[in-house]
Amino acid sequence: MSFVLTINGRDHPVDASPETPLLYVLRDDLRLNGAKFGCGLGQCGACTVQVDGKAAYACLLPVAAAAGRRIRTVEGLGTAEAPSPLQKAFMVEQAAQCGYCIAGMIMRAQALLDATPRPTEAEIRAHMQPNLCRCGTHMRILRAIRRAAGLPVEAASA
Amino acid sequence: MSLGWKTPAPPAAALALALAACTGGARLPPPPPQTFSAAEIEKGAELAKLADCQGCHTADGGQAFAGGRPLKSPFGTIYTRNITPDPSTGLGRYSREAFVRALRRGVRFDGAELYPAMPYDHFAYADDADLGALYAYLMTRRPKDRPPTPNELIPPANIRGAVAIWKALFFHPGRFQPTPGQSAEFNRGAYLVQSLGHCGACHTPHNILDAEETKKPLQGGVQEGWYAPPLNALSPASVPWTPERVYRFLRTGFDRDHSAAAGPMGSVVRELARAPEPDVRALSVYLATLMQPASAAKGRAAPADHAAQAAAAQPAGAALYAGACAACHDAGAAMMREGRPPLQFATPPQEDRPTDVIQVILQGVQPATGPRGPYMPAFAGTLSDGQVAAIAAYVRARYSDRPPWKDLTSAVAKGRRQGGQG
Numbered sequence: 001m002s003f004v005l006t007i008n009g010r011d012h013p014v015d016a017s018p019e020t021p022l023l024y025v026l027r028d029d030l031r032l033n034g035a036k037f038g039c040g041l042g043q044c045g046a047c048t049v050q051v052d053g054k055a056a057y058a059c060l061l062p063v064a065a066a067a068g069r070r071i072r073t074v075e076g077l078g079t080a081e082a083p084s085p086l087q088k089a090f091m092v093e094q095a096a097q098c099g100y101c102i103a104g105m106i107m108r109a110q111a112l113l114d115a116t117p118r119p120t121e122a123e124i125r126a127h128m129q130p131n132l133c134r135c136g137t138h139m140r141i142l143r144a145i146r147r148a149a150g151l152p153v154e155a156a157s158a
Numbered sequence: 159m160s161l162g163w164k165t166p167a168p169p170a171a172a173l174a175l176a177l178a179a180c181t182g183g184a185r186l187p188p189p190p191p192q193t194f195s196a197a198e199i200e201k202g203a204e205l206a207k208l209a210d211c212q213g214c215h216t217a218d219g220g221q222a223f224a225g226g227r228p229l230k231s232p233f234g235t236i237y238t239r240n241i242t243p244d245p246s247t248g249l250g251r252y253s254r255e256a257f258v259r260a261l262r263r264g265v266r267f268d269g270a271e272l273y274p275a276m277p278y279d280h281f282a283y284a285d286d287a288d289l290g291a292l293y294a295y296l297m298t299r300r301p302k303d304r305p306p307t308p309n310e311l312i313p314p315a316n317i318r319g320a321v322a323i324w325k326a327l328f329f330h331p332g333r334f335q336p337t338p339g340q341s342a343e344f345n346r347g348a349y350l351v352q353s354l355g356h357c358g359a360c361h362t363p364h365n366i367l368d369a370e371e372t373k374k375p376l377q378g379g380v381q382e383g384w385y386a387p388p389l390n391a392l393s394p395a396s397v398p399w400t401p402e403r404v405y406r407f408l409r410t411g412f413d414r415d416h417s418a419a420a421g422p423m424g425s426v427v428r429e430l431a432r433a434p435e436p437d438v439r440a441l442s443v444y445l446a447t448l449m450q451p452a453s454a455a456k457g458r459a460a461p462a463d464h465a466a467q468a469a470a471a472q473p474a475g476a477a478l479y480a481g482a483c484a485a486c487h488d489a490g491a492a493m494m495r496e497g498r499p500p501l502q503f504a505t506p507p508q509e510d511r512p513t514d515v516i517q518v519i520l521q522g523v524q525p526a527t528g529p530r531g532p533y534m535p536a537f538a539g540t541l542s543d544g545q546v547a548a549i550a551a552y553v554r555a556r557y558s559d560r561p562p563w564k565d566l567t568s569a570v571a572k573g574r575r576q577g578g579q580g
Contacts, residue, residue: 019480040485041492042535054539062481064474065545122219130535 003067007032008076018064023047025063026073034074034103038132045131048104049073053115055108055130074103077110086110089148090141097135105131109145118149121156186253188243194294202295205288207433209281209354211296213425214238224248224302229275230382230576232368233315236275237307244301257293258286264325271321273309274329279370280356282331288354328369343436347444350437351376357445360386360422376448378510383576384421385513387505391451394508396461398453404442411526414497417504418532420514420523427526461502461557468556475552478545482537498532502557512563515550516573538577543570 005012005025014025021040026032026049038046040059047058050072078084083091086106096102105128112119112127119127124145133141143153206212215238217226225240240248249257256267264271264278272278281289314320334352336345351357360381362370370379378388387394397403397415406412411419411427419427430438469476486493487501494500501507506514520538525531537546547566554563563569 018474018477019484021481042486043533051540056540057535060482060485060535060537061540062478064477064481065541126219 001064003063005030005063005066005071006069007071008073014063016063018062020063021059022049022061022063022066022071023058026058032073032075035107036100036103038100038104043132044101045104045108046101048107048131050107050111053111055111072107072110074106077106084110086113086144086148089144093140093144093147093153095137095140095144097133097137101131101133101135105133105141109141109148113145113149118151121146124149186255188250188253188297191243191298194298198291198294199298201288202291202293204434204437205292205354206295207429208350208437209292209356210426210429211241211292212429213422214275215241220304221300221302223296223299224304226304226307228307231275232366234309234311236273236309236311238275239306240302240304241296242299242302242304243297244303247303247305248301249296250301252293254290254293257296258289261289261292262331264321264329271318271325273315273318273321274324274369277356277359279329279331280353280359283334283349283353285334285353292354324367324369328365328367341443343440343443344447345444346437347440347442350441351444355441357389360384361389380513382422383513383573384423384517385509385511386423387509387514388452389445390448391455393449393452394510395449395452395505396456396508397503398456399446399449400453401439401442401446404446404449405439408438408441410531412532414499415503417499417506418523418534419526420518421521424524424526431527461500462559463500463502464556468552471555472548472552475548475550475555478541478549479552482541483549486534500557501553504557507553507557508560512550512554512566512569513573515553516546516566516570517577519546519549520570520573521577538574543567543574546570 001018002013002015005014005022007026007030012030014029016025016029023035023037026035027037035049035058036046037059038044042057042060045057048055049058050056050070051061051066052069053072078087086109090096090102090106095105108128108131112124116123124142128141128145142155146155147153212222214227214229215223215225217224220226221242223241225238227238229236229238242248243250245251252260252267259265260267260272261278261281261284263282264274264276266272309316334349337348340348358370358376358379361376361379362372363374363377363379365371371377376389377392379386393399395416399416403413403415407416407419408427408430410431411424430441485491488494489500506518509515518534519541520536522536523532523534525533541549544567547570550566550570551562554560
């Protein structure tokens with residue numbers, strides 16, 4: 001079946017069976033390789049993108065459910081030459097170790113900052129809870145999010 | 159029902175009690191903590207788990223028992239009270255007598271009415287020694303100064319005095335009656351279910367004024383947007399509940415022949431996991447006995463899985479299910495290889511209403527007993543009402559032999575509002 005996906009403000013016609021996860025279409029058909037395949041079960045968050053402004057697991061979102069909605073991937077935030085404020089904060093804080101989870105972390109954090117520009121520490125932690133980093137750089141990731149939000153980089157007591 | 163349920167007192171007596179309670183009394187100072195015995199405090203700790211006091215009286219991320227958790231009702235939102243022994247904002251001004259009166263009759267230390275969100279219609283059946291032990295336990299917790307969050311109720315529910323009328327109409331507790339000829343274990347279970355366990359607060363249908371329909375005990379009710387299924391002959395479970403299976407479910411939040419505890423049941427299980435084993439065994443024996451007629455009627459019929467027919471009847475739902483659900487729920491998926499039950503074993507697809515299938519899709523499942531346990535991601539943010547409805551219709555068609563649910567899309571919209579994602 002053919003669908004039109006609206007990704008980072010551009011329409012992309014794609015041909016796929018309706019149950020195909022959005023993640024496969026992004027990576028295999030559209031060469032948008034930012035979102036990663038981690039578990040395929042909605043448990044790790046490496047595939048996180050935004051759908052209509054909310055963080056979503058691209059591995060569990062059938063393309064039939066994604067068509068006609070606003071999809072945003074990490075490629076829509078910034079480039080290597082001109083990173084977005086949140087991407088810049090991740091770089092300054094050296095929040096990536098292996099980096100596999102980072103695109104998902106950034107997209108989930110960006111969804112929070114778009115809705116709540118100055119979140120509390122508890123809001124940040126509750127919001128980021130679904131996404132896992134196996135290298136264990138969570139503390140740096142939290143610092144990067146605080147930095148991007150203009151909050152003190154060291155946590156207030158959570 | 160004759161299995162140890164209510165024996166109502168005459169309404170007039172209850173009205174007199176309610177009125178008498180308004181006049182105050184029981185204004186004795188609380189005893190100092192060192193007067194409680196260690197054994198009494200320990201017993202109170204066990205009973206507090208069986209009653210899941212923490213579940214309602216702890217806000218997300220807040221100190222245990224310090225209150226502030228929002229409880230939604232048809233009349234607005236009630237914020238639970240601080241039940242730590244803080245003198246100004248908690249139980250600090252409650253004498254033992256005032257505490258027992260609050261739990262038995264729903265009257266605050268100063269004589270004001272307590273809203274029936276506090277299940278005193280169940281606690282009235284608890285015996286005096288148990289309430290005293292609960293008091294000893296709560297009065298020895300760490301005090302927390304947390305003033306009450308104002309309730310957000312619509313008239314006339316926002317007037318506390320109106321509760322007196324509610325009580326006159328609906329609050330006629332009797333005393334717990336053990337069922338002669340049943341085992342001590344059965345009767346212990348019956349006592350806990352009816353009194354401190356307050357299972358009926360969710361699992362009994364409520365009338366238009368949010369009072370339990372006591373003539374339909376444990377026949378299934380709606381609470382916080384979830385449907386608490388019947389726990390008696392009307393149980394819709396595909397696989398018969400035995401005492402062992404009920405025990406496993408209450409203790410771990412999961413039974414491989416049924417499904418995982420979700421929604422408000424999660425907090426109940428979190429406490430039952432740490433409650434005394436004999437008490438949870440007693441609950442299991444009693445509840446399995448109540449559900450036994452349903453199990454007998456079901457016999458050995460195999461749970462349904464009509465994959466081909468469901469795909470033909472609900473093609474859109476089938477495609478969404480294949481992309482969003484099958485990675486975990488289909489035969490051979492990673493989760494299934496870990497011994498999780500196929501969906502036809504789960505109760506929600508068998509229920510008369512789609513409420514629980516919808517809420518599970520919207521809210522997912524969090525492990526009930528700690529970081530490890532059954533987990534399902536929430537789809538509220540990614541699937542539209544129509545898409546959730548399509549998946550629910552497909553699940554019903556595939557995994558049950560019952561008729562399709564009606565008006566699914568509006569049920570999803572309602573589920574979102576009640577579940578707090580609206």
